[in-house]
Amino acid sequence: MTKAVSKQLLPVYDKPLIYYPISVLMLSGIREVLIISTPRDLPAYRDLLGDGGRLGMRFSYAEQKEPKGLAEAFIIGESFIGGDNVCLVLGDNFFYGQGLTKILQKASQISSGAIVFGCYVKNPSAFGVVEFADDGKVLSIEEKPKEPKSNYAVPGLYFYDNHVIEIAKHVKPSHRGEVEITSVNNAYLAEGKLRVELFGRGLAWLDTGSCKGLLEASNFVEAVQSRQGCYIACLEEIAYKSGFIDRDGLLRCEKELRNTDYGRYLLETASEKQ
DSSP: OEEEEEEOOOEETTEETTHHHHHHHHHTTOOEEEEEEOTTTHHHHHHHHTTSGGGTOEEEEEEOOSOOOTTHHHHHTHHHHTTSEEEEEETTEEEEETTHHHHHHHHTTOOSSEEEEEEEOSOGGGSEEEEEOTTSBEEEEEESOSSOSOSEEOOSEEEEOTTHHHHHHHOOOOTTSOOOHHHHHHHHHHTTOEEEEEEOTTEEEEEOSSHHHHHHHHHHHHHHHHHHOOOSSOHHHHHHHTTSSOHHHHHHHHHHTTTSHHHHHHHHHHHSOO
8 A cells, every 4th residue: 555645725726736736646546645734734734624534535634843854754754654655745746637647556556666757847957857767767866957967857746665764764964954855765766776757748747836836837727627627636526536435425525515616516527427
């Protein structure tokens, strides 16, 4: 089993931003999620999401009191992860496109080692860059290199075996005093156990960690939803179509949101022929 930790309420179009990374986890087949955030923001997430039961999920919550690095998520979440594999997704990363579910479900079946993803970008020097062999084995990862060895950036989505907990515990903090996710990935790289899965040209990855990125994601979501009439990251729809909840469960969710566009979309989804 693979569990997930998510480091995250910023709006994108018509729903909280956290819906987007959670949708990625659900599409991966993951149903147990630990949401890690600040003491100030965590109560808002609890109020919004609850225990996840209405979606056939299980949400747990944990505080990161100080910004000590992404990889601290594995230390904070040690008891939650237990003996399972784990996925880490950042709360400000957005993924969308045909074939995404297949890639995610394949990665979630990881038996050993670690998997990062590679997304082709025209300005790799602005990102963490992955260099890899033809068989997908990672050769190097560099953070914002002046002379990048590839055009593939590493987004904020990672799959690890259970060994990641011990690796994170023994990572030496960086000059910023943080347990860096790059250090964790380099530990797997040193063992020859780090692989990359590439996102094709039909997959979109957007980083919403800036005002510009947030606007780009909002415009993207609005354009797709207005043109196609299908919601992106509708958690209730994903839960229903993934078999996490049945039609009655979907209708209970719709009842909570009746007389809203979102609620009407859920009703339409429940009315579709399967």
